[in-house]
Amino acid sequence: MAEGIDIKKENDIISWYNQVLIKSEMVDFSAVKGFAVYKPYGYEMWERSVQYLDSKFKSIGVKNAYFPLLIPESILSKETEHIKGFNPEVAWVVMGGDTKLDERLAIRPTSETIMYDSYSRWIKSYRDLPLLINQWNTTVRWETKETRLLLRGREVLWQEGHCVFRTAEEADKNAREILQFYKQFLEEMLAVPSIIGKKSESEKFAGAVTSYAAEVVLPNNFMSQAATSHNLGQNFSKPFDIKFLDEDNVLQYPFQTSWGISMRSLGIMVIVYGDNKGLVLSPRIAPYQCAIIPILKEEKEKVLEYSREVESKLKEQGIRLILEDREDISPGWKLNDSDLKGIPLKIQIGKRELESRVVSIKTRTGQESTQLNFSELNKIKDKLDEIHNAMLSKAKEEMAAKIKEETSKEQFVNAIKNSLYIVKAPWCSTPDCEEQIKGETGATSRVIPIEKEELIDKNCIFCGKPAIVNAYFAKSY
RNA sequence: GGGGUGGUGAUCUAGCUUGGUAUGAUGCUAGCUUCGGGGGUUAGUUGACCUGGGUUCAAAUCCCAGCCACCCCA
Numbered sequence: 001m002a003e004g005i006d007i008k009k010e011n012d013i014i015s016w017y018n019q020v021l022i023k024s025e026m027v028d029f030s031a032v033k034g035f036a037v038y039k040p041y042g043y044e045m046w047e048r049s050v051q052y053l054d055s056k057f058k059s060i061g062v063k064n065a066y067f068p069l070l071i072p073e074s075i076l077s078k079e080t081e082h083i084k085g086f087n088p089e090v091a092w093v094v095m096g097g098d099t100k101l102d103e104r105l106a107i108r109p110t111s112e113t114i115m116y117d118s119y120s121r122w123i124k125s126y127r128d129l130p131l132l133i134n135q136w137n138t139t140v141r142w143e144t145k146e147t148r149l150l151l152r153g154r155e156v157l158w159q160e161g162h163c164v165f166r167t168a169e170e171a172d173k174n175a176r177e178i179l180q181f182y183k184q185f186l187e188e189m190l191a192v193p194s195i196i197g198k199k200s201e202s203e204k205f206a207g208a209v210t211s212y213a214a215e216v217v218l219p220n221n222f223m224s225q226a227a228t229s230h231n232l233g234q235n236f237s238k239p240f241d242i243k244f245l246d247e248d249n250v251l252q253y254p255f256q257t258s259w260g261i262s263m264r265s266l267g268i269m270v271i272v273y274g275d276n277k278g279l280v281l282s283p284r285i286a287p288y289q290c291a292i293i294p295i296l297k298e299e300k301e302k303v304l305e306y307s308r309e310v311e312s313k314l315k316e317q318g319i320r321l322i323l324e325d326r327e328d329i330s331p332g333w334k335l336n337d338s339d340l341k342g343i344p345l346k347i348q349i350g351k352r353e354l355e356s357r358v359v360s361i362k363t364r365t366g367q368e369s370t371q372l373n374f375s376e377l378n379k380i381k382d383k384l385d386e387i388h389n390a391m392l393s394k395a396k397e398e399m400a401a402k403i404k405e406e407t408s409k410e411q412f413v414n415a416i417k418n419s420l421y422i423v424k425a426p427w428c429s430t431p432d433c434e435e436q437i438k439g440e441t442g443a444t445s446r447v448i449p450i451e452k453e454e455l456i457d458k459n460c461i462f463c464g465k466p467a468i469v470n471a472y473f474a475k476s477y
Numbered sequence: 478g479g480g481g482u483g484g485u486g487a488u489c490u491a492g493c494u495u496g497g498u499a500u501g502a503u504g505c506u507a508g509c510u511u512c513g514g515g516g517g518u519u520a521g522u523u524g525a526c527c528u529g530g531g532u533u534c535a536a537a538u539c540c541c542a543g544c545c546a547c548c549c550c551a
Contacts (some may be wrong), residue, residue: 004490004515015547033545144478147546297512332514339514360513371514374482442550 023465150267279342295350
């Protein structure tokens with residue numbers, strides 16, 4: 001049992017966020033910095049996410065596999081850009097018992113290298129392609145800056161897909177298709193809208209030709225990357241010597257992709273939707289979609305019996321629910337606890353409901369309670385869908401309201417430096433310019449939308465050179 | 478990488494300036510009373526005061542180092 005939330009979201013969003021995660025019993029801190037404990041309530045949400053994503057991946061022929069946790073240094077450092085990007089945050093195994101190892105072993109910061117070492121032996125012919133493999137695992141990146149529950153930990157629970165194709169076109173198509181899956185997951189399971197697009201040169205994955213990402217706008221006008229999908233081109237197939245003999249009997253380097261989404265997406269959902277009472281969950285991800293709360297004042301036995309009747313009627317329809325029949329806890333407490341845990345629907349049943357064979361229902365964020373006849377309980381399912389849809393469309397509106405197109409440099413700098421809103425602006429897209437923007441404001445380009453834009457005849461908002469893209473700018477978690 | 482704040486029963490917290498083994502609440506156990514948005518009450522229960530070292534007759538308190546958490550800036 002936990003107490004309520006005593007820090008307001010609008011006053012101190014990070015303290016509020018930590019408190020919601022811990023008091024709702026999603027996660028807990030552990031004895032090791034940056035390593036969180038995922039408690040059953042939080043882990044169940046991850047399991048539901050895994051289920052959804054896994055079937056999406058499998059629908060296009062991706063198979064699951066498992067590769068080693070440890071990567072020999074010689075293999076990790078084969079691709080120069082890649083190792084440069086990850087080196088500062090690699091954790092190393094240097095001892096085996098009391099014996100120093102001849103070669104250091106990296107705890108995977110991501111698995112491109114160890115997997116592609118295997119791929120180089122598996123792929124011989126164009127008939128071996130495409131190779132479509134995913135693994136569900138964790139990675140370790142030794143963050144030295146701040147760590148944050150779910151958003152930035154040292155151990156990250158995620159999936160990483162690694163596919164190999166004959167042509168550049170197939171690879172790019174795969175990277176984009178997976179990006180769409182991620183966007184769909186965020187919307188259909190978490191009710192979280194996102195902006196998808198490319199990352200800039202300086203923000204892209206170490207070793208990628210193109211990185212795509214789904215970025216989510218947060219209430220404090222930050223943005224957070226919920227998922228990424230990379231077109232690696234031949235940047236890894238060459239150093240890892242992955243080659244196949246094509247139909248025309250010519251040896252070719254294949255084209256690759258890698259893509260991943262982590263438990264961070266759940267952290268983003270919490271920060272987007274939670275309020276001062278606790279979590280707010282879409283019925284799609286919620287471990288419990290309804291809480292039945294009996295008022296055990298009068299006619300206790302009959303009220304309980306009726307509650308169980310309601311419970312089994314709802315269970316028949318496949319609704320996930322909890323019957324709060326503990327007698328030593330007051331109904332008020334149970335209602336608040338249900339809100340803290342983000343349960344989408346509360347069903348109250350007392351003497352009044354018993355007498356007229358109805359139930360009183362209240363949504364997580366609604367004030368009013370409405371009544372439903374016992375015979376109408378089959379409407380609950382639709383009600384849950386309505387809740388999800390209403391959450392998503394409201395969130396989309398809120399996201400749109402936080403984005404402003406900007407043409408004045410002064411206002412651009414002021415807005416992103418102080419996180420007043422997300423700025424969409426014409427941009428030259430060069431690393432130099434991005435570095436200066438970061439230096440002056442602390443913000444970076446987050447995403448460059450893929451949709452075809454009108455040809456940009458404008459100049460870069462920051463440096464004044466001709467603009468090549470329209471980009472979104474914000475600080476990020 | 479630089480700076481700042483904090484760490485006291487299971488949880489939150491008072492005490493620290495001015496050294497003398499710790500306050501209150503929540504929880505937990507048992508009971509009575511309650512129950513329609515965190516109810517009241519009685520009794521009981523819970524502490525290596527983050528770790529290590531130093532100063533002192535005496536350290537939660539002062540000093541040093543470390544660990545952890547959080548915040549701000551690069």
